[in-house]
Amino acid sequence: MLISSFSLHQSVFEHLPDAVYLIDPQTSNILDCNAAALHQVGLPRDEVVQHSVLSLQKDVIGIEQWASIAQAVREAQGQFVFIGRHRHRSGAEVPVEVTTSAFMHQGCEYFVSVARDIGRRLALEQDLNDRDVQLRYALTEASDGLWDWNLLNNEVFFSPQLKRMLGYGPHEMKPTLETWATNVHPDDASRVRRALQEHIKGLRERYEAEYRLRNRNGHYLWVHDRGRVCERDAQGQPIRVVGMVQNITDRKHAEQALQMQASHDALTGLLNRRECERILQQQLQRCQQQNLPLGLCLFDLDHFKDINDRFGHQTGDLVLRKVAHEIQAHVRAADYLFRWGGEEFLLVSAGAPCGHVLHCAQRLRARLAELDWPEVPGLHGISCSFGVAMFPEHGQQADDLFLAADSALYRAKAQGRNRVELAVMA
Incomplete structure (x- = not known):
């Protein structure tokens, strides 16, 4: 008995073990799918067919990103591979490897996507015995993204999670330092590069920075980036740096919204960071015009994290308020004191x-070191580290002065804390 070609193709389509979707690339609507696709997400056919693929895919947000991916599928001229997560009816996530191809039929363009459940594969990878692979996997899962920079050949490994966070497929980001560097916001690039180079040179204990990073759509995400040299050669020179990236866009937007509402820090009552940027620029211009010096002193509490860990964040807030009050009481009326952020002033x-x-910095350091803390039983004193930069010796612009003071502060930390360091000449 002969089986028609259409019936055979339909039977094969329905019995494929992987989920298969036929998609309209213009609207992102799912035109058809097989039984494996419905089983994979636990939904009936009428809740999948004629619904947007965006309703299933957790890592494609909005029609704009879909249009960008659709164009990448066309340009792939073969198979475009994307690692993502499908929503299951139960609320669970299904990790999938999606392979998509474009084709024309009767003058119309279509996409066919094969979504393979890789949950078991990821579980097996976790059990691998190779120590480096285990470490990379653990770090990758513990953050929004992992990078691994080989300083010898300048190649950089970008984890699938990092690529996904930025809206890229697994094979789209070239493994070079330039790929990362060109996407850092121009206003942040100098500060971030300097922090990274100072860590590599041994001037900072670790690399850490918050900055804006451009995603695939050209929009900037705020990220918290941390890294450390993890391998050196026989001469002790660094040859490998590994770091983790966290998407803090939501937090940054919330912070910026709050900063726009007030000029003072709610916890300490000091002028806030937004006011600092405005006033510092204003004072710097005045000193430039009148040929006057200007001092910038950046300082923070040593081991403040230990205070939060031992006594709780409520006590940490109390410590910050008391420190702010003491400093404010011992500076000139003409000086401006700001809470820069966290435990930094x-x-x-x-x-x-x-x-x-x-x-003034030495006097403040000594005063804070002598403070008694009867309101916090078990706290036997605190200390602060200070970094000082001067206009015009250490910089002509506000950003240059801040970078110089920040480097001096890190030098104070590296040399034992509870000390004042003056910036080096620009």
Whole structure:
């Protein structure tokens, strides 16, 4: 008995073990799917067919990103592979490897996507005995993304999670340092590169930065990037740096919205970071016009994380308020004191010579070290590290001065904390 070609193809389509979707690339609507696709997401046919693929795929957000991916599928001229997560009816996530091809039929363009459940494969990878693979997997799963930079050949491994966070497929980001560097926001690039190079040179204990990183659509995400040298050659020179990236866009947007509402920090009552940027620029212009010096003193509490860990964040807030009150009471009325962020503070002294700023920093350091803490039983004192930069010696612009003070602060930390360091000449 002969079976028609259509019936045979339909039977094969329905009995394939992997999920198969026929998609309209213009609208992202699913035109048809097989039984394996319905089983994979636990949904009936009428809740899948004629619905957008965006309703299933957790890692494709909005028609704009879909249009970008659709174009990449066309340009692939073969198979475009994407690692993502499908939504299951139960609320669970189904990790999938999606292979998509474009084809024409009767003058119309279609996509066919094969979505393979890779949950078992990921579970097996976790059991691999190779120590480096286990470490990479663990770090990757613990963050939004992992990067691994080989300094010898300048190649950089970008984890699938990092690529997914930025909207790329697994084979789209070239494994070079330039791929990352060209996507850092121009206003952040100098600061971030300097922090990374200072860590590689041994001037910082670790590399850490918050900055804006461009995604595939050209939009910028705020990220918290942390890394450390993890391998050196026989001469002790670094040859490998590994780091983790966390998407903090939502947090940053929330912070920016709050900063727009007020000029003062709600916890300490000091002027906030937004006001600092405005006032520092204003004071710097005045000093430039009148040929006056300006001192910038950046300082933070040593081992503040230990205080939060031992006594709780409520006590940590109490410590920050008391420190802010003490500092405010011991600076000139003409000086500006800001809470820069976290346990960091910034003091701007317009018209003050270098000797005065250094003396003020030493006086504040000694005062904070002598504070008693009867309100926190078990806390036997705190200390602060200070970094000082001067205009015009250490920079002509606000950003240059801040970078110089920040480097001096890290040098103070590296040399034992509870000390004042002056920036090196620009």
